[in-house]
Amino acid sequence: MSVAIRFEQKQPLEAFVVSYFTAGFLMEELFLAKQVRNPNEPLWLSTLRVSMPLNLSYIPIGLACGILLHAAGFNTLLTAMVSVVIFSGGAQFMIASMLTINAPLLSIVLMLFFLELRYALLGSSLSRYLQGQSHKFIFTFAFSMNDENYAVNYLKFATDKKWDGRQALMVEHYSLLFWSVSNVIGSLVGSALKIDLSVVHFALTALFLYMIVMQIKNRLTLLICVLSAFLAAFFLIITKSTLGLVISTLIASFIGFLLEHHFKTKSPDTRWFWKVRGPGSRKEAVEKSDNN
Amino acid sequence: MNSVNTWTTTQHFWLIIFGFFVAFLPRYIPLLVFTKRKIPDWFNEWMKYVPVSLFTALVVKDVFIDANYHLAPMTHLPELAASLIVIVIAYRTRSMAISVILGLISVFLLAMVI
Numbered sequence: 100m101s102v103a104i105r106f107e108q109k110q111p112l113e114a115f116v117v118s119y120f121t122a123g124f125l126m127e128e129l130f131l132a133k134q135v136r137n138p139n140e141p142l143w144l145s146t147l148r149v150s151m152p153l154n155l156s157y158i159p160i161g162l163a164c165g166i167l168l169h170a171a172g173f174n175t176l177l178t179a180m181v182s183v184v185i186f187s188g189g190a191q192f193m194i195a196s197m198l199t200i201n202a203p204l205l206s207i208v209l210m211l212f213f214l215e216l217r218y219a220l221l222g223s224s225l226s227r228y229l230q231g232q233s234h235k236f237i238f239t240f241a242f243s244m245n246d247e248n249y250a251v252n253y254l255k256f257a258t259d260k261k262w263d264g265r266q267a268l269m270v271e272h273y274s275l276l277f278w279s280v281s282n283v284i285g286s287l288v289g290s291a292l293k294i295d296l297s298v299v300h301f302a303l304t305a306l307f308l309y310m311i312v313m314q315i316k317n318r319l320t321l322l323i324c325v326l327s328a329f330l331a332a333f334f335l336i337i338t339k340s341t342l343g344l345v346i347s348t349l350i351a352s353f354i355g356f357l358l359e360h361h362f363k364t365k366s367p368d369t370r371w372f373w374k375v376r377g378p379g380s381r382k383e384a385v386e387k388s389d390n391n
Numbered sequence: 392m393n394s395v396n397t398w399t400t401t402q403h404f405w406l407i408i409f410g411f412f413v414a415f416l417p418r419y420i421p422l423l424v425f426t427k428r429k430i431p432d433w434f435n436e437w438m439k440y441v442p443v444s445l446f447t448a449l450v451v452k453d454v455f456i457d458a459n460y461h462l463a464p465m466t467h468l469p470e471l472a473a474s475l476i477v478i479v480i481a482y483r484t485r486s487m488a489i490s491v492i493l494g495l496i497s498v499f500l501l502a503m504v505i
Contacts, residue, residue, distance in 0.1 A: 241418040297467075302494070304450055327443070332456065
């Protein structure tokens with residue numbers, strides 16, 4: 100049980116997690132992150148490069164999730180099963196925590212439903228890039244779609260014209276592989292490891308923050324971002340559940356659509372369409388930091 | 392997390408099966424409906440604002456809201472400060488990897504200080 104002794108204290112492990120990320124990401128950044136795809140490179144490898152930052156983020160979080168599920172009484176086989184068929188960090192963390200308070204089955208499933216309802220939005224917003232795909236493809240794609248690989252795929256679809264459904268599905272499967280293997284290892288090492296969840300979980304928060312920054316193209320998107328922040332806080336507190344995420348996203352994005360439509364028809368030269376990146380962009384960044 | 396759950400393996404199995412349906416149907420149905428027919432333009436225009444709104448909502452939940460759904464920014468001070476750092480880094484570098492790694496380092500260091 101040398102592992103147990105070595106990881107008894109929290110600090111060395113956190114330092115380990117951080118140095119792991121440093122090594123992994125620097126390697127990825129120096130050698131792997133090429134914006135332009137080398138035509139001689141096989142598709143599976145170039146797609147793996149795209150999904151590598153996500154895959155690496157999944158390892159510590161997946162380990163933590165496996166440990167929690169083990170603590171909640173899940174055996175390793177069931178942990179593997181839940182990580183493949185539900186494949187959602189948030190949902191699995193919620194299952195683990197609700198099991199430890201002995202919540203009834205029905206209330207866990209209901210909470211899961213509210214939590215997973217937001218996937219309807221992911222599917223809807225990706226659908227225009229997946230027009231004309233076969234029924235089988237849609238089924239497989241929906242099966243392994245979650246927040247994080249959606250984030251990677253949406254960004255690629257929006258910025259890379261050569262990005263197609265096949266590569267998007269590959270990203271999903273890479274992230275699924277890293278996630279479920281980490282879950283199983285976490286379940287096996289069980290209580291031997293102690294991970295500070297709040298620190299590890301921040302990897303996903305940072306991933307989403309990065310995605311927000313990449314989404315903000317003009318002042319209107321910035322406005323919608325700030326609006327969504329207030330709406331999300333409001334509805335999360337009102338509904339006392341993640342249903343608040345769905346409601347606030349629907350309202351904020353709809354207001355964005357209405358405002359864009361209004362400006363386009365009434366005053367196409369409005370300042371709201373001014374780019375955030377470019378001249379005078381530094382001021383916008385400061386504004387955003389203040390509001391977030 | 393030391394409290395032992397009294398459920399049997401069979402009950403865990405059924406939880407996963409039910410969980411699968413509530414997780415899969417919201418992923419599947421909209422994707423199926425909207426890829427098989429012509430999507431109206433206004434719907435695409437609306438969905439264009441979904442990612443930024445949803446990611447913002449997820450970040451707000453992580454940073455400002457506690458486990459009991461109360462507004463609690465003060466309990467997440469390291470995350471709050473690290474978020475500002477990540478925003479600046481993401482804006483400057485445009486790199487997902489650098490943003491995540493520097494974000495983790497800052498939240499790790501800030502958690503020790505604050």
